[in-house]
Amino acid sequence: MDIDSLKKLLEHVASGNASVDDAAKKLAHLSYEDIDYAHIDHHRSLRKGFPEVIFGEGKTPEQIIGIMEKITSQENVLLATRVHPETAEKILSIFPDASYDTDSRMIVWEKPGAIKAEGKGTILIISAGTLDIPVAKEAFITATAMGNRVESVFDVGVSGIHRLFAHKEKIEAASVLVVAAGMEGALPSVVAGITSRPVIAVPTSVGYGASFGGVAALLAMLNSCSSNVAVVNIDNGFGAGYMASIINRV
Secondary structure, eight states: OOHHHHHHHHHHHHHTSSOHHHHHHHHTTSSOEEOSSOEEOTTHHHHHSSOOOEEOTTOOHHHHHHHHHHHHTTOSEEEEESOOHHHHHHHHHHOTTOEEETTTTEEEEEOTTOOOOOOSSEEEEEESSGGGHHHHHHHHHHHHHTTOEEEEEOSOOGGGTHHHHTTHHHHHHOSEEEEEEOTTOOHHHHHHTTOSSOEEEEEOSOSOGGGGGGHHHHHHHHTOSOTTEEEOOTTOHHHHHHHHHHHHHO
């Protein structure tokens, strides 16, 4: 339950359009709800401004559906990350008004018109290579669902740096940037070197053996000589999009 829903409920009680008992029932699980295999944090919207997000990897379709049923009863928007396509197919048969993005493996459900413009500027999502796009799109969808204006530029890595400079105006206009890169992970440093804005670097697990599943890119980004770079975990597009959204609200 978000702050607007809570205020509306209290206004209905104050005006006599809702009984105290009805309000008490709706607030019974305000803190959290125990459904055996999950303790659903219904208070998160009030506490943090965005509902609990479902990490779908490893969960059964039935578990995700059960959690979604409880969250959608109290929230206006819902995200589920790392959902396998076959699992998503079963979920969408129960939630036909939800959408599934095959690249990022994300499910988005929202009430019509529920996502409000919260961001003060534009978030720009950049990927170094085509194989980094799934992680970049996870950031894109997350930031969009959190009420931001989001743009993207894909496949502009350092092996052909002229491709990046063709988008210099977008880079300079962005309030926050998210840059996803695998291999040697150099692109965030380059982007941060041509803008004064915060750059959130996302190392991806793309690369040959010595990339160690993204560890090489992670270490390179942590050692960036550009002072406006912050780094999230390997393949954590969701975390990057979430953090970019928080920065963009300030």
